Amino acid sequence: MKLLKPEILFVSHKYPPATGGMEKQSYELIHGVAKHTKVHLLVYRKDEQRLLSFFIGLNRKILQMLRDNPDIEVIHFNDGLIASMALFHKGYEHIKKVVTLHGLDVVFPLRYFQQKIIPKFNKYDLVITVSHATAKEAVYRGISATKIKVIANGVDHQIAEQPEVTLEQLTVKYPILQSKPKYFITLGRPVKRKGFSWLLDHVVRELPNNFQLIMLGPFNKKPKWTEKMLRLLPKKIYHIITLFLGYPSDEKQIRQLLKNPQIAAKVVHFGKVPFPDLKALLANSTAFLMPNIHVPGDMEGFGLVCLEASLSGTLVVASSTEGIIDAIKDKKNGILLPSSDKEAWKRMINELLEECSSFNEKKISYQNYSRAHYSWDKMAGEYWDVFQELLNQDEESRSDVRQLKLNKA
The missing domain is CATH 3.40.50.2000 (Glycogen Phosphorylase B;)
Structure with a gap:
C-alpha cells in the first residue's frame, strides 16, 4: 500500500x-x-x-x-x-x-x-x-x-545525560544531604491525585528516623488569598474549579502535615529547583516515589514524570494505577506497588533503606529500558x-x- x-x-x-x-x-x-x-x-x-x-x-x-x-x-x-x-x-x-x-x-x-x-x-x-x-x-x-x-x-532523553552538578556541590547547596545522604524524592504539583499528603500521613509518619524525603515542585509555604477564597465555595464546585485550573488542591494538607514533628524531622520541601540541580538530585537519590491515589473526577493520564526519573538513573517506585502503568512496567523500568496500600509502601521503602546497594544494578537496567522504549x-x-x-x-x-x-x- x-x-x-x-x-x-x-x-x-x-x-x-x-x-x-x-x-x-x-x-x-x-x-x-x-x-x-x-x-x-x-x-x-x-x-x-x-x-x-x-x-x-x-x-x-x-x-x-x-x-x-x-x-x-x-x-x-x-x-x-x-x-x-x-x-x-x-x-x-x-x-x-x-x-x-x-x-x-x-x-x-x-x-x-x-x-x-x-x-x-x-x-x-x-x-x-x-x-x-x-x-x-x-x-x-x-x-x-x-x-x-x-x-x-x-520523554526527553536529555535528563539521562551526566549531571553538570556534582554530589559535593549538592551537599553544599542543600546541607540536609550531609546528615542524611540516603534520600528519596517526590516531584510534581501538589494536587490530590499525586498522593503526597497520603504518603506523609500514612507512610512517612511510621518510617524510621533515618528516612529522608525531599519534595520538589511548585509549593506555596503560606496560603495565598486565592486559596482562602476558593475554600469558601461548596465542596463540589471547589472540586470542579480546582481540577479545571490545575490548582494545588493538596497544598493545605501538606503544609499542615509538615508541622507535625514526626513528619517534619524526615521531610524537607525544596520547592522548584533549577534543572541542573533536579537532574543531580534525581541521579543521586535512593529512589523516586510516585504514590498516586484515586481521586473521583481526576486521573493520571500518563506517568511522564516517572519516565523522567527513570532516565535520570534513579529507581522509580510508583502506584500501579491509571496511566502510570503505561509509563512504568513492573520490574522492567521501575517497581509498581498497590495504590493506597500503606503496608506495601512501608515494606518497600524499608527494604531500600536496608539494602540500597542491591538495587543499583536494577537502576541501570531500568534506565536502559526507558531509554529504549520511550x-x-x-x-x-x-x-x-x-x-x-x-x-x-x-x-x-x-x-x-x-x-x-x-x-x-
Whole structure:
C-alpha cells in the first residue's frame, strides 16, 4: 500500500512559552511530525493574546488556514477541551479530524460535559489516547473503541545525560544531604491525585528516623488569598474549579502535615529547583516515589514524570494505577506497588533503606529500558503512521466504491 504524505494542521492551546507536560508533548509532537511532512500551526501563545479570544476566533482562523493551504488533509486537536470547542465549528467537515485525550479531559466531573460532549467525540475520525487507562475511560463514556488508538507520550532523553552538578556541590547547596545522604524524592504539583499528603500521613509518619524525603515542585509555604477564597465555595464546585485550573488542591494538607514533628524531622520541601540541580538530585537519590491515589473526577493520564526519573538513573517506585502503568512496567523500568496500600509502601521503602546497594544494578537496567522504549521521536513517528493510515483507509474505501460502480456498469 502506497502511503500518502498529507499536510497536517495542529491546533493547540497548550504550547510554549507556557510550561507543563502537555505543552511539552504538543511542542515535541508538532516538531517531530514536521520531520516527516509539512505542518501548520494554530497554537495559543499567552504572550500574544488572551485565551478567550483564541477560542472565539478559532473557527475563522482554521477556515482561513485551509484556504491558504489547500493541501492540508488532517487537523489534529491536542486535547479534549479544544476538541470540545471544535465540535461546534462549521465549514471544514470534509477534512479528517483527530483528537488526543490525556486523562482529565475525559473524566472531568461536569455532568453536561460527560453526558453531552464526550459521546460527540465519535464525530472525530480518530481519537488518540496517551494511555490504555485513558482509552478505557473514553470507551466507558461512549466513545467507540474502533475509533481509539493508544500512543504513549515520549520523554526527553536529555535528563539521562551526566549531571553538570556534582554530589559535593549538592551537599553544599542543600546541607540536609550531609546528615542524611540516603534520600528519596517526590516531584510534581501538589494536587490530590499525586498522593503526597497520603504518603506523609500514612507512610512517612511510621518510617524510621533515618528516612529522608525531599519534595520538589511548585509549593506555596503560606496560603495565598486565592486559596482562602476558593475554600469558601461548596465542596463540589471547589472540586470542579480546582481540577479545571490545575490548582494545588493538596497544598493545605501538606503544609499542615509538615508541622507535625514526626513528619517534619524526615521531610524537607525544596520547592522548584533549577534543572541542573533536579537532574543531580534525581541521579543521586535512593529512589523516586510516585504514590498516586484515586481521586473521583481526576486521573493520571500518563506517568511522564516517572519516565523522567527513570532516565535520570534513579529507581522509580510508583502506584500501579491509571496511566502510570503505561509509563512504568513492573520490574522492567521501575517497581509498581498497590495504590493506597500503606503496608506495601512501608515494606518497600524499608527494604531500600536496608539494602540500597542491591538495587543499583536494577537502576541501570531500568534506565536502559526507558531509554529504549520511550522517546519523543518514537511518539511522533507513531502519530505520523496513524495520520497516513487514516487517509489511506479513506482512499481505499473510495477505490472500492469506484470499482463496485464499474462492476455494476
